Amino acid sequence: MADLWMPAAERHDIRDHAPTDGGPAKAVAHITWDRNATEAEPQALVPYDRLKTYFTGTGKGVAPHMLWNPFDGKLCQFVPATSRSKSLADGPGGTRTNRAGSVVLQIEALFFPWCVVDGKAYESLDDTPCAGWEALHAWVSSWGVPDVWPLGRPTDFRAHRDEEVWRSAAGWYAHAQVPENTHQDPGSWPRFPRAGGGGGGGAQGGAGRTYEPFPGSAWFTLGRRSPIVARMHRRLVAVGCDRYRSSSGQDTLGSGDVASYEAWQRKYSADHGKGWTGSALTWPPGKETWDALKVPRG
Template structure:
């Protein structure tokens, strides 16, 4: 039998319990998003203890099941698995959110984009050490939540909501995918341990390799700095589309990336008999060529 309280997690029961409705088992991925930092102005991560105190005090009314610190693996649980928690907006008379399943396990990762920990700034949650994720995932899975993202694994801060999917399908959902909610987090989320390719919306390689999902055309803005850009650079060189003048600042999108990727699009079109011309072979990248490039995940 699955544990009501996650083994190894600190238990701080806020004693505000209520049953769920039954139905497909779900987990909802959130980030705390305590500050609005930027690449130009990163900010120190809010201390874990501050959020822990908040959810047991003035923030009881929006408490999740679990607060998770992905930098050192600390985990605190506020309500048992079979109770609803309150991290989702839930309008009276509308679609059920906090109660819409046999469990609706809500996980708040202590994170915001461009937070600083140990002198390093982190753009996305998946770039953090993700300490404690394996154990947290195993506990969620023990409650029947399958390793799938019915509306796609989150890769950006855009909203993708579908009320029918939410009502009918088990799995993991981003806060940005839940009906009646306006938040756009978490932006990214770590892959499932020993992912077998079943996580819908995930790009997947053979022989145990995983590849970066297509982040969307809007992600490819000049000056964006990311480890994904550096790995894209390496793949473009590997497939013979090197139009770079140097490797300086290869984690920052620039003219060399544009020229090299356009060369890749032309090569892909020719190799696969696509006959693409015009915008089909110009910047920004599209999903088909991105998936074919096989940019490895970190």
């Protein structure tokens, strides 16, 4: 069963839930577009925590399902998957927008054109590291949203809306493609991860087995409770990196997970001739060793 709340995301439930109408499963791609920057005058990216505070406070009335920081992979969810959110304009009468599907998952990427992060300016979203995209995509896919753009993958800031397609076709839509809306974002969006490549559908194993995609380093905070942690625990034991002092609390990240995973990083480095030292061998996990650990999906 798909998770109402994405395990890798912070949960900040704004309590404003309402059902969707049913129909084709959809996801809508947005950017926050907090500032109007230019190539000549780029501006610093607005802090993630400021947007999180906005959507849980005065911005509740326009909150999406998910706020995604493509620079570090942080994610924050405000309503469960099966509830409508309010990121889309939806006038009285006419076509439904926020409710027009079995799910209508609204994803807001923390981004605006020519934002500056760590001294570098980024013109488009798909120029960013897109950290956390694979895990985010996997969660959206788990709700039946297919890897298609019925009105085309966004590549610019031009609007392209078709009410009939919106009503009838499942898949991903740009905000610029949704009826009754005037916004022209997101301008670009990362490509769907390749099947079997450790991406949105999870890494593929023998006999079609699917593994948990890397949730991003920021996900691994001590005290986090998730079935993913328990499955990671069992894999670390299976590969001979058991440094746990207790078998209790297997679904909660703790010191035993840190010690065991660091043992796995050392083993992986040695077995594959990596020669890693320093931070490459310390917590938190990185994508390469996580994919190699092959944590099964639930």
